[in-house]
Amino acid sequence: MKISKKVTSKESFAILREIENRKCPDGVKYSEWREERDRQQTEAIRNLIPEVGLGCTICYYSDRRAATVTKVISPCKIEVTFNQTECIDYYAGDYRILPELEGGAKVFTKRRNGCWVADGQAYKGGVLLMLHYQSHYIDPHF
Structure with missing residues (x-):
């Protein structure tokens, strides 16, 4: 998941929260889903945009x-x-x-x-x- 340079701080945190709140869909092996979700979460954390007061x-x-x-x-x-x-x-x-x-x-x-x-x-x-x-x-x- 790539975040464009035009994303605001609030939007970058919204992307992270959306990834954290995902549920494993039926018919998908949990370990594979969890591995992919963890990879996306790590990528979203690295792409967080700081703002004053954070x-x-x-x-x-x-x-x-x-x-x-x-x-x-x-x-x-x-x-x-x-x-x-x-x-x-x-x-x-x-x-x-x-x-x-x-x-x-x-x-x-x-x-x-x-x-x-x-x-x-x-x-x-x-x-x-x-x-x-x-x-x-x-x-x-x-």
């Missing part, structure tokens, strides 16, 4: 930080800022994500493979950005 997750090695897109510099470069969080249970990894922002902005660039990576870092072992959800977790073992 919640996202910055993924480190074992930690995740909740963030929000604060500026779209170009279609392939965005600035994000961390959300404030409230720790509910540190060892269980329960956090409440607050709408207020904290800290300086971090710049991420979209690579040819469709992944968002921190500006100046390699994809392998680098800091990644996930646009389709917002999550926060600090690994208590480090």
Whole structure:
């Protein structure tokens, strides 16, 4: 599934939601249908178009930080800022994500493979950005 360059952010998310809500049709082997749906879902996630105010997750090695897109510099470069969080249970990894922002902005660039990576870092072992959800977790073992 290719998404044209003229698709808006809301339309790109609508495409993802439509793929996620599909049901397996009768007469089709479930494993084959699921494999195709997962491939289309991954492609749709890679083609999501960011907009200001969109919640996202910055993924480190074992930690995740909740963030929000604060500026779209170009279609392939965005600035994000961390959300404030409230720790509910540190060892269980329960956090409440607050709408207020904290800290300086971090710049991420979209690579040819469709992944968002921190500006100046390699994809392998680098800091990644996930646009389709917002999550926060600090690994208590480090």
